[in-house]
Amino acid sequence: xxxxxxxxxxxxxxxxxxxxxxxxxxxxxxxxxxxxxxxxxxxxxxxxxxxxxxxxxxxxxxxxxxxxxxxxxxxxxxxxxxxxxxxxxxxxxxxxxxxxxxxxxxxxxxxxxxxxxxxxxxxxxxxxxxxxxxxxxxxxxxxxxxxxxxxxxxxxxxxxxxxxxxxxxxxxxxxxxxxxxxxxxxxxxxxxxxxxxxxxxxxxxxxxxxxxxxxxxxxxxxxxxxxxxxxxxxxxxxxxxxxxxxxxxxxxxxxxxxxxxxxxxxxxxxxxxxxxxxxxxxxxxxxxxxxxxxxxxxxxxxxxxxxxxxxxxxxxxxxxxxxxxxxxxxxxxxxxxxxxxxxxxxxxxxxxxxxxxxxxxxxxxxxxxxxxxxxxxxxxxxxxxxxxxxxxxxxxxxxxxxxxxxxxxxxxxxxxxxxxxxxxxxxxxxxxxxxxxxxxxxxxxxxxxxxxxxx
Amino acid sequence: xxxxxxxxxxxxxxxxxxxxxxxxxxxxxxxxxxxxxxxxxxxxxxxxxxxxxxxxxxxxxxxxxx
Numbered sequence: 039x040x041x042x043x044x045x046x047x048x049x050x051x052x053x054x055x056x057x058x059x060x061x062x063x064x065x066x067x068x069x070x071x072x073x074x075x076x077x078x079x080x081x082x083x084x085x086x087x088x089x090x091x092x093x094x095x096x097x098x099x100x101x102x103x104x105x106x107x108x109x110x111x112x113x114x115x116x117x118x119x120x121x122x123x124x125x126x127x128x129x130x131x132x133x134x135x136x137x138x139x140x141x142x143x144x145x146x147x148x149x150x151x152x153x154x155x156x157x158x159x160x161x162x163x164x165x166x167x168x169x170x171x172x173x174x175x176x177x178x179x180x181x182x183x184x185x186x187x188x189x190x191x192x193x194x195x196x197x198x199x200x201x202x203x204x205x206x207x208x209x210x211x212x213x214x215x216x217x218x219x220x221x222x223x224x225x226x227x228x229x230x231x232x233x234x235x236x237x238x239x240x241x242x243x244x245x246x247x248x249x250x251x252x253x254x255x256x257x258x259x260x261x262x263x264x265x266x267x268x269x270x271x272x273x274x275x276x277x278x279x280x281x282x283x284x285x286x287x288x289x290x291x292x293x294x295x296x297x298x299x300x301x302x303x304x305x306x307x308x309x310x311x312x313x314x315x316x317x318x319x320x321x322x323x324x325x326x327x328x329x330x331x332x333x334x335x336x337x338x339x340x341x342x343x344x345x346x347x348x349x350x351x352x353x354x355x356x357x358x359x360x361x362x363x364x365x366x367x368x369x370x371x372x373x374x375x376x377x378x379x380x381x382x383x384x385x386x387x388x389x390x391x392x393x394x395x396x397x398x399x400x401x402x403x404x405x406x407x408x409x410x411x412x413x414x415x416x417x418x419x420x421x422x423x424x425x426x427x428x429x430x431x432x433x434x435x436x437x438x439x440x441x442x443x444x445x446x447x448x449x450x451x452x453x454x455x456x457x458x459x460x461x462x463x464x465x466x467x468x469x470x471x472x473x474x475x476x477x478x479x480x481x482x483x484x485x486x487x488x489x490x491x492x493x
Numbered sequence: 494x495x496x497x498x499x500x501x502x503x504x505x506x507x508x509x510x511x512x513x514x515x516x517x518x519x520x521x522x523x524x525x526x527x528x529x530x531x532x533x534x535x536x537x538x539x540x541x542x543x544x545x546x547x548x549x550x551x552x553x554x555x556x557x558x559x
Contacts, residue, residue, distance in 0.1 A: 054553070054555050061544055061546075061548040099558055100555060102558045150553075155555040156550050159555050159558075161557065363527070364527070378535060389547035392550045393543060393546040396550060397542060410538075415530070
């Protein structure tokens with residue numbers, strides 16, 4: 039029944055929004071959100087929709103546009119579908135600015151794919167991994183939490199913090215906002231793993247591991263590696279022949295901040311067993327285990343690619359983390375900020391450095407600093423502009439998302455009233471026909487074809 | 494499942510090279526290129542950075558999410 043040679047992945051990003059005129063705030067986030075979503079509401083009669091590419095787009099708590107990718111079974115698809123979210127939101131931005139102009143309101147709309155604002159509020163980037171119902175959840179947490187705390191050294195998006203001692207460049211945006219290891223909370227007290235049990239699939243067989251500790255990445259390389267390295271760890275966890283060393287940290291919440299505050303990646307944090315190890319030491323242990331696993335059992339092709347990238351990053355960090363400027367967001371941002379401050383002879387605490395910290399994440403390709411770096415081939419990419427543009431319109435064809443996409447496109451074309459969610463496809467006609475799709479790996483289904491043919 | 498063929502954008506450092514020495518030269522040239530490109534970006538950056546940096550950054554206040 040279960041085919042874990044493939045795995046279903048998904049990414050959810052909450053975006054920050056602002057409308058300004060000459061640097062001054064023009065509209066509240068609620069108002070900006072309304073303008074942004076007018077086009078969505080016209081299309082789908084709701085501000086909570088599933089798009090033809092199988093993704094979900096809606097307004098989340100706190101007026102954050104949230105884009106959740108369709109179910110992907112390929113790491114390349116994860117990157118393309120995640121980047122497609124940026125393209126889709128940028129299109130909404132352009133339409134909203136035209137609307138503002140029509141109504142005589144002057145102002146520019148900014149959309150940021152980051153995780154913090156200037157007042158210390160945070161919003162997330164959540165990862166989803168389909169796992170087996172039979173997994174021991176306590177053991178799973180024990181195995182993955184030290185990995186998730188330390189992987190920021192290559193997945194962090196970088197953040198300039200103002201501290202009592204002055205400005206401090208830190209590795210991870212989310213590090214200051216995590217308060218627990220595993221719980222069902224989200225806004226109140228954010229955990230590393232959210233344990234709410236919503237598999238969006240057959241609950242008899244599947245669970246969905248929901249990781250909420252990660253930063254939103256602009257770097258395609260970092261996105262691929264973030265999801266791919268975790269996929270390697272899960273693959274090892276699922277093999278009963280693999281034992282893991284106990285790397286439980288004495289205080290995971292303190293450790294995540296201490297690691298984030300150390301751009302050398304080499305300062306030690308305390309383990310529960312009394313030993314001390316750096317984030318780099320801990321990553322090296324997981325990586326060596328994965329390299330041995332690759333020899334003995336083998337990973338699939340994409341996991342192997344992720345393993346190579348993981349090895350490249352850990353080895354480079356061992357010599358000099360600041361050499362990862364074309365792969366890792368925090369390193370790219372750090373170089374830019376330091377070089378800029380040197381050029382203008384200003385301190386890192388200068389508002390212009392904070393602006394670079396923010397504008398790195400602007401999804402407008404003309405304004406966003408990440409996009410300027412990418413344009414100059416200063417960031418490695420895995421998907422082309424054509425791949426991403428295609429992903430704004432098409433779902434992955436190898437998962438359940440394909441069925442949802444076909445149904446939405448057909449129902450829209452025939453102007454039929456329908457309702458969909460991750461598992462249901464429903465026609466709102468007299469007979470209220472509904473198809474339940476409980477297997478996220480299944481991309482062909484006679485029942486769905488019948489429903490589409492009947493439109 | 495059909496095999497997907499993807500092109501990845503290769504950077505100069507990933508171009509085929511004959512031997513270790515060439516690799517070292519290529520890597521140095523690559524590092525120089527990166528430095529030059531970053532210099533260009535630093536020259537351009539003031540034209541894309543929002544004016545009124547302090548007000549702009551302070552205006553960026555959201556509600557907490559999730």
